[in-house]
Amino acid sequence: MLRVHDVRIRYADRLAVDGVDLTVGDGEVVAVLGPSGCGKSTLLRAVAGLEPLDDGTIVLDGHDLAGRRPDQRPVGLMFQDHALFPHRDVGDNVGFGPRMQGLPADVVTARTREALALVELAGAERREVTELSGGEQQRVALARAVAVHPRLLMLDEPLGSLDRALRDQLLAQLPEVFGRVGCGVLYVTHDQDEALTLADRVAVMRAGRLLQVAEPPVLWSQPVDEFVAGFLGLDQVVDVRVADGRADSPFGPVPLPGAREGAGRLLVLPDALDLLPGGGAGSGAHEGPGLDGVVVRRRFAADRTLLVVAAAGRTWEVPAPRGERAGRPGTPVRLRLDPTRVHLFAGRASGG
Numbered sequence: 001m002l003r004v005h006d007v008r009i010r011y012a013d014r015l016a017v018d019g020v021d022l023t024v025g026d027g028e029v030v031a032v033l034g035p036s037g038c039g040k041s042t043l044l045r046a047v048a049g050l051e052p053l054d055d056g057t058i059v060l061d062g063h064d065l066a067g068r069r070p071d072q073r074p075v076g077l078m079f080q081d082h083a084l085f086p087h088r089d090v091g092d093n094v095g096f097g098p099r100m101q102g103l104p105a106d107v108v109t110a111r112t113r114e115a116l117a118l119v120e121l122a123g124a125e126r127r128e129v130t131e132l133s134g135g136e137q138q139r140v141a142l143a144r145a146v147a148v149h150p151r152l153l154m155l156d157e158p159l160g161s162l163d164r165a166l167r168d169q170l171l172a173q174l175p176e177v178f179g180r181v182g183c184g185v186l187y188v189t190h191d192q193d194e195a196l197t198l199a200d201r202v203a204v205m206r207a208g209r210l211l212q213v214a215e216p217p218v219l220w221s222q223p224v225d226e227f228v229a230g231f232l233g234l235d236q237v238v239d240v241r242v243a244d245g246r247a248d249s250p251f252g253p254v255p256l257p258g259a260r261e262g263a264g265r266l267l268v269l270p271d272a273l274d275l276l277p278g279g280g281a282g283s284g285a286h287e288g289p290g291l292d293g294v295v296v297r298r299r300f301a302a303d304r305t306l307l308v309v310a311a312a313g314r315t316w317e318v319p320a321p322r323g324e325r326a327g328r329p330g331t332p333v334r335l336r337l338d339p340t341r342v343h344l345f346a347g348r349a350s351g352g
């Protein structure tokens with residue numbers, strides 16, 4: 001439905017967007033994920049018609065958007081600073097787009113009602129924007145973006161200004177809203193949680209270029225390089241040497257059928273490791289790939305407890321076993337590696 005082809009956008013002497021190709025299908029949610037300054041917003045602004053292209057094309061529903069003003073493009077926009085009109089009430093804010101489209105008053109009213117219901121603010125038309133909480137304001141901004149019945153909904157860091165609890169709450173609601181709106185969605189964020197939670201496909205951007213566009217499980221288990229992995233929080237990477245379909249790693253030999261020979265870097269996925277049950281250091285030598293280490297500390301993540309284990313000159317994280325005394329600092333343990341939960345980075349000499 002949306003086809004961005006070889007788009008370049010230059011500010012003075014620097015390319016903010018450098019040869020980007022990206023598609024969004026009807027009903028598909030695509031997240032553009034990348035660090036601050038990588039060009040995400042510029043790309044989104046270009047699709048909205050707020051930034052001229054230096055090169056490339058943007059086609060929506062088969063129509064080249066070149067020369068179409070922002071208000072002539074069938075897109076809905078929502079930004080981090082929601083930019084609601086403070087002196088108008090909720091209904092006037094949400095009805096703004098449909099009014100600008102020249103729709104009759106009764107249609108504007110119906111669109112407004114429908115959009116507010118969608119974000120669970122039914123009946124809030126006459127409330128003052130200034131009296132709403134931050135989360136409610138963001139929902140009004142979302143309602144305003146969908147009230148125009150866009151073909152493409154574009155959101156730029158829509159949850160960026162919210163505190164953690166509100167952010168999580170809205171994050172949980174967004175998939176249903178997107179599903180009910182039913183149009184394509186382009187979602188810009190620097191937060192990998194948001195991208196992986198919401199998107200059918202994630203495009204990872206760095207310095208104006210897209211490094212990888214993939215479905216979340218693929219991105220997570222087969223990142224193209226260490227930057228993409230690191231940006232997703234995957235940082236358990238070790239040097240290996242591959243020969244005869246096996247990687248010689250600190251865990252011992254790891255089978256990698258078909259992998260290219262030579263030096264490489266092996267990503268150990270977060271779910272690859274557990275503790276050998278009942279195993280102190282030195283036990284389980286015949287249990288497949290493993291590594292002896294010592295518990296450093298416990299770490300509480302949102303929904304589980306992890307043990308930080310020192311082994312082979314670095315630390316690793318494994319799910320903590322149940323039980324009060326299990327995994328006390330100083331306890332010798334044996335890490336067990338699931339050899340199917342690793343990924344060898346395709347690289348110069350080490351690809352595979």
Ligand SMILES: Nc1ncnc2c1ncn2[C@@H]1O[C@H](COP(=O)(O)OP(=O)(O)OP(=O)(O)O)[C@@H](O)[C@H]1O
Pocket residue numbers: 011012016034035036037038039040041042043190
């Ligand atoms: N109007 C402008 N004039 C000159 N340079 C700009 C302009 N807008 C953006 N840039 C530069 O272009 C690059 C990309 O900016 P952009 O806002 O697209 O990045 P971003 O990934 O969205 O970052 P953030 O999440 O911080 O907004 C940055 O280096 C930025 O400084």
